[in-house]
Amino acid sequence: MKTLEVIMNRRTIRKFKNTPIPEEIVYKIIEAGQRAPTACSLQTYSIIWVKDDKIRKEVYEACGKQSFILEAPITLVVCADVRKILKIVDAIDECNNQKMECGYEVKLFSIIDATLAAQNIVIAAESLGLSSVYVGTALANKRLIELLKLPNGVLPLFLICIGYPDENPPIRPRLPTKIMLSINQYREPDSNELIEAAKIMIEKLKEEGYYEKYSKRSNITWIDNVKRKLTYTKKREEEIIKIIELTGYLPNQPINLK
Numbered sequence: 001m002k003t004l005e006v007i008m009n010r011r012t013i014r015k016f017k018n019t020p021i022p023e024e025i026v027y028k029i030i031e032a033g034q035r036a037p038t039a040c041s042l043q044t045y046s047i048i049w050v051k052d053d054k055i056r057k058e059v060y061e062a063c064g065k066q067s068f069i070l071e072a073p074i075t076l077v078v079c080a081d082v083r084k085i086l087k088i089v090d091a092i093d094e095c096n097n098q099k100m101e102c103g104y105e106v107k108l109f110s111i112i113d114a115t116l117a118a119q120n121i122v123i124a125a126e127s128l129g130l131s132s133v134y135v136g137t138a139l140a141n142k143r144l145i146e147l148l149k150l151p152n153g154v155l156p157l158f159l160i161c162i163g164y165p166d167e168n169p170p171i172r173p174r175l176p177t178k179i180m181l182s183i184n185q186y187r188e189p190d191s192n193e194l195i196e197a198a199k200i201m202i203e204k205l206k207e208e209g210y211y212e213k214y215s216k217r218s219n220i221t222w223i224d225n226v227k228r229k230l231t232y233t234k235k236r237e238e239e240i241i242k243i244i245e246l247t248g249y250l251p252n253q254p255i256n257l258k
Helices: 003-008 023-034 053-062 083-092 104-127 142-147 191-208 210-215 222-230 234-247
Strands: 045-049 074-081 131-135 154-163
Touching: 003 104, 023 045, 023 104, 045 104, 053 074, 053 142, 074 083, 074 104, 104 131, 104 154, 142 234, 154 234, 191 210, 191 222
Parallel strands: none
Antiparallel strands: 045 074, 074 154, 131 154
C-alpha cells in the first residue's frame, strides 16, 4: 500500500483478533519508529514492550481497564526520556567532572521526539495490515511509573496497542483544513466557520454512533466531549504536576541519575 493511502485511510481500532504477531514484525515497526525525525539527533524517548501477561493485566488496571489493552497482541508504552542521553554522556565522559544538566527545551523536545517515533510505528504497522489505538491514560500515570519502574527523567506519554483489526469502522471526520491551516500568519476563523466545523464533527460521529459504541452513552455529542475534556479540575492539575515533578519534567528541575 502506498504511504499516502495508508495515512489517509488510518483509523483507530478498539477491537482486535487474537492472532499473534511475529516478533520480527514488531522489531521492524519499532525500527521504523526510530527512523522518525529527532531533535539534534538526541533520540530522547524510550519504548517499553509489555510482553508479560501479568504486567499487561496491571497496565490494563492502571490505564482505565480498557478491554483492547488485553485483546491487542502488542502493547507498547511510549515515554519521553532525557535520562538515557544524560547517562550516555556520563558513560563516555566519566573522567570529566563537568556536571551535565538538562534544560526545559530538551524536555519538551523529548515529548516531540517520542510522539514522532510513535506515529512512525503506527503508520508502519498499518502498512503491514495491522491496526492500532493510542491510549492517553498512560500520561503522567503514577501507578504505571511504579509498575514499569520508570526512573527519574522518564515520563510515560501513552500506550500504543497493535494487532489485526476485528472491526471495520468508517474513517472518522476531521475539522476542515481551511480552519486548521493559515497562510503566512495566524488567521482567526470567524464564528460561522467554527460552528460549521463543529457541526461536521457532531453529525459524522453521531451517524456512526461513535459515543454509544465506545462509551455506551447515546446522549453525548462531540462538543459535549470537548467541553468535558477542557473543564479545568484543580485537583487533577495538582496531581499531574506532582507526578511530573516525580519524573523530573518540571522546568528548571535537575534530573537525578542515581
